[in-house]
Amino acid sequence: MRRTLLVVPAAAALAVVTMGLASAQPVSTNPAATPTLRTMDISLAQADAVIAAARAKAAELNTKMDIAVVDAGANLKAFSRMDGAWLGSIDISMKKARTARFFDMATGEIGKLSQPGGPLYNIEHSNGGLITFPGGVPLKTADGTIIGAIGVSGSTVENDHTVAAAGAAAIK
Amino acid sequence: MRRTLLVVPAAAALAVVTMGLASAQPVSTNPAATPTLRTMDISLAQADAVIAAARAKAAELNTKMDIAVVDAGANLKAFSRMDGAWLGSIDISMKKARTARFFDMATGEIGKLSQPGGPLYNIEHSNGGLITFPGGVPLKTADGTIIGAIGVSGSTVENDHTVAAAGAAAIK
Amino acid sequence: MRRTLLVVPAAAALAVVTMGLASAQPVSTNPAATPTLRTMDISLAQADAVIAAARAKAAELNTKMDIAVVDAGANLKAFSRMDGAWLGSIDISMKKARTARFFDMATGEIGKLSQPGGPLYNIEHSNGGLITFPGGVPLKTADGTIIGAIGVSGSTVENDHTVAAAGAAAIK
Amino acid sequence: MRRTLLVVPAAAALAVVTMGLASAQPVSTNPAATPTLRTMDISLAQADAVIAAARAKAAELNTKMDIAVVDAGANLKAFSRMDGAWLGSIDISMKKARTARFFDMATGEIGKLSQPGGPLYNIEHSNGGLITFPGGVPLKTADGTIIGAIGVSGSTVENDHTVAAAGAAAIK
Numbered sequence: 001m002r003r004t005l006l007v008v009p010a011a012a013a014l015a016v017v018t019m020g021l022a023s024a025q026p027v028s029t030n031p032a033a034t035p036t037l038r039t040m041d042i043s044l045a046q047a048d049a050v051i052a053a054a055r056a057k058a059a060e061l062n063t064k065m066d067i068a069v070v071d072a073g074a075n076l077k078a079f080s081r082m083d084g085a086w087l088g089s090i091d092i093s094m095k096k097a098r099t100a101r102f103f104d105m106a107t108g109e110i111g112k113l114s115q116p117g118g119p120l121y122n123i124e125h126s127n128g129g130l131i132t133f134p135g136g137v138p139l140k141t142a143d144g145t146i147i148g149a150i151g152v153s154g155s156t157v158e159n160d161h162t163v164a165a166a167g168a169a170a171i172k
Numbered sequence: 173m174r175r176t177l178l179v180v181p182a183a184a185a186l187a188v189v190t191m192g193l194a195s196a197q198p199v200s201t202n203p204a205a206t207p208t209l210r211t212m213d214i215s216l217a218q219a220d221a222v223i224a225a226a227r228a229k230a231a232e233l234n235t236k237m238d239i240a241v242v243d244a245g246a247n248l249k250a251f252s253r254m255d256g257a258w259l260g261s262i263d264i265s266m267k268k269a270r271t272a273r274f275f276d277m278a279t280g281e282i283g284k285l286s287q288p289g290g291p292l293y294n295i296e297h298s299n300g301g302l303i304t305f306p307g308g309v310p311l312k313t314a315d316g317t318i319i320g321a322i323g324v325s326g327s328t329v330e331n332d333h334t335v336a337a338a339g340a341a342a343i344k
Numbered sequence: 345m346r347r348t349l350l351v352v353p354a355a356a357a358l359a360v361v362t363m364g365l366a367s368a369q370p371v372s373t374n375p376a377a378t379p380t381l382r383t384m385d386i387s388l389a390q391a392d393a394v395i396a397a398a399r400a401k402a403a404e405l406n407t408k409m410d411i412a413v414v415d416a417g418a419n420l421k422a423f424s425r426m427d428g429a430w431l432g433s434i435d436i437s438m439k440k441a442r443t444a445r446f447f448d449m450a451t452g453e454i455g456k457l458s459q460p461g462g463p464l465y466n467i468e469h470s471n472g473g474l475i476t477f478p479g480g481v482p483l484k485t486a487d488g489t490i491i492g493a494i495g496v497s498g499s500t501v502e503n504d505h506t507v508a509a510a511g512a513a514a515i516k
Numbered sequence: 517m518r519r520t521l522l523v524v525p526a527a528a529a530l531a532v533v534t535m536g537l538a539s540a541q542p543v544s545t546n547p548a549a550t551p552t553l554r555t556m557d558i559s560l561a562q563a564d565a566v567i568a569a570a571r572a573k574a575a576e577l578n579t580k581m582d583i584a585v586v587d588a589g590a591n592l593k594a595f596s597r598m599d600g601a602w603l604g605s606i607d608i609s610m611k612k613a614r615t616a617r618f619f620d621m622a623t624g625e626i627g628k629l630s631q632p633g634g635p636l637y638n639i640e641h642s643n644g645g646l647i648t649f650p651g652g653v654p655l656k657t658a659d660g661t662i663i664g665a666i667g668v669s670g671s672t673v674e675n676d677h678t679v680a681a682a683g684a685a686a687i688k
Contacts, residue, residue, distance in 0.1 A: 073589015
């Protein structure tokens with residue numbers, strides 16, 4: 001069976017490696033070897049700090065929030081539901097966090113494109129359900145590597161985004 | 173299980189009334205009126221304490237755990253995934269917590285009854301999937317009122333249960 | 345497995361092209377017999393070529409894509425996710441490929457009809473979720489028989505469609 | 517709001533960091549800073565090599581296989597269905613790959629524990645469906661870091677496992 005897939009030039013493949021699922025550098029220095037990607041991921045200590053910062057901001061705004069943090073693979077890392085926060089926001093906060101990591105951008109940005117007549121109309125039907133209004137924000141290290149995402153739901157979308165951004169700011 | 177919710181002292185019940193979804197004393201003194209249940213529910217501060225206790229026990233056992241806490245309504249309240257803990261245990265820890273609250277008993281007890289030939293054979297097919305091996309434990313106040321449940325997954329079922337029990341002990 | 349699919353004369357195949365789910369000519373010359381359909385389907389070697397062409401075009405455009413190929417039965421045949429490509433595009437690329445084969449047209453064509461007020465409004469709710477913006481293209485043999493579809497996601501819908509078309513061009 | 521979660525000793529947290537979602541070393545050398553995990557992930561070039569090796573072994577055994585590769589986050593990276601391979605094995609191969617990464621072990625090992633009377637009875641009901649018979653194998657670098665998993669389905673479970681192991685051996 002021919003390996004047509006391997007005809008992609010190695011240089012092109014390497015050029016693509018420089019962004020994405022965590023910063024990616026070939027591990028091997030042997031050009032004949034197949035490289036493993038070097039990536040980064042959020043730690044639980046970081047996720048704790050993100051949720052603490054989001055809860056503090058939510059309290060400051062006198063809101064009650066559901067707050068979810070996912071890792072670089074979009075898998076749940078930590079979650080808190082403040083007393084009295086909406087039950088329906090459990091799933092929404094998780095979907096916002098996943099959506100932000102799925103596309104490496106704030107959820108509200110996707111929502112601008114998924115309106116009727118927009119280029120991504122009804123993208124929300126994919127991935128078991130996306131949430132594309134504000135409240136989901138990627139989590140980035142100081143050098144810009146995305147290591148996860150936070151999703152917040154429980155108030156206005158403006159408040160949700162403000163709280164998510166406050167949580168994201170806890171990552172240095 | 174009998175209505176353990178009704179043994180809650182009125183004073184304790186009143187103290188909780190302002191906080192939410194919870195336990196059961198008739199509000200009205202008018203026998204003609206339809207009584208509303210007074211219930212009790214776990215607070216986020218309690219859930220934090222449960223998860224902190226579980227994480228400390230997991231570290232003590234040199235294990236890496238996924239830990240979920242649900243409230244009296246079996247809805248997710250808090251979650252932590254320790255660094256390096258199994259990805260497949262995210263869902264299992266949540267299902268253990270829900271299963272424990274769904275039936276107000278430790279998950280391992282249900283598993284004894286769901287074996288081939290047993291009275292609850294394949295009960296795991298209900299509720300979008302139950303987990304009936306050890307690691308899920310109800311969360312009870314000092315007087316026995318169930319206010320939620322904890323589910324732990326990431327090691328042997330014995331360790332999972334030990335860590336869940338340590339978390340549950342944080343509720344006084 | 346015998347390749348009965350390939351014994352269909354080209355002329356017969358052409359006669360049927362307008363009808364869709366594989367070509368349909370009675371096998372039997374006995375008018376009393378129930379005819380079996382002779383169909384055509386994409387081979388894995390063809391799917392490899394489609395994906396290699398799409399990956400080459402994606403690299404040329406400096407994009408990172410998720411690329412899915414489905415067969416004549418709309419079942420997944422091959423898939424590649426380029427390093428750093430969006431996680432959310434795994435499902436979208438598959439849904440684009442299926443959608444293109446489900447209706448034997450480019451996904452963007454369906455999207456024109458599924459807008460509010462349009463004749464296929466919210467068709468995305470069917471089939472476990474459709475994606476109806478550009479990036480899905482049917483795969484056709486030289487004589488126009490549809491043998492599968494490609495779905496691409498990871499950049500603008502214009503780039504997605506360009507890469508999908510480049511992949512489709514690999515089928516001769 | 518008290519940060520009870522942060523009372524976990526830093527030393528304990530760091531001790532946990534050394535295994536898991538790719539090898540994990542704190543990025544920061546400042547003990548006061550919250551560390552980001554350094555992880556590793558499979559590249560598409562590696563996934564191509566894994567699938568090529570599995571296809572070659574499948575052909576050698578005169579079998580027709582569905583072959584799936586997931587990354588460190590258990591998200592699909594690459595997939596091939598050989599001509600004539602079972603349609604039902606598309607989902608099974610993916611579930612085997614995910615299951616192997618979910619628990620960082622060969623799927624058959626889990627199946628030994630999930631039998632009636634076993635400690636993990638009916639674990640298959642979690643995670644949207646697990647497959648716990650042989651055919652799923654973690655993908656490890658030379659130093660033992662798990663960077664993904666392969667799942668194979670289409671023949672006997674013995675053949676499925678043999679082909680998966682041949683694919684896994686392509687990672688050096």
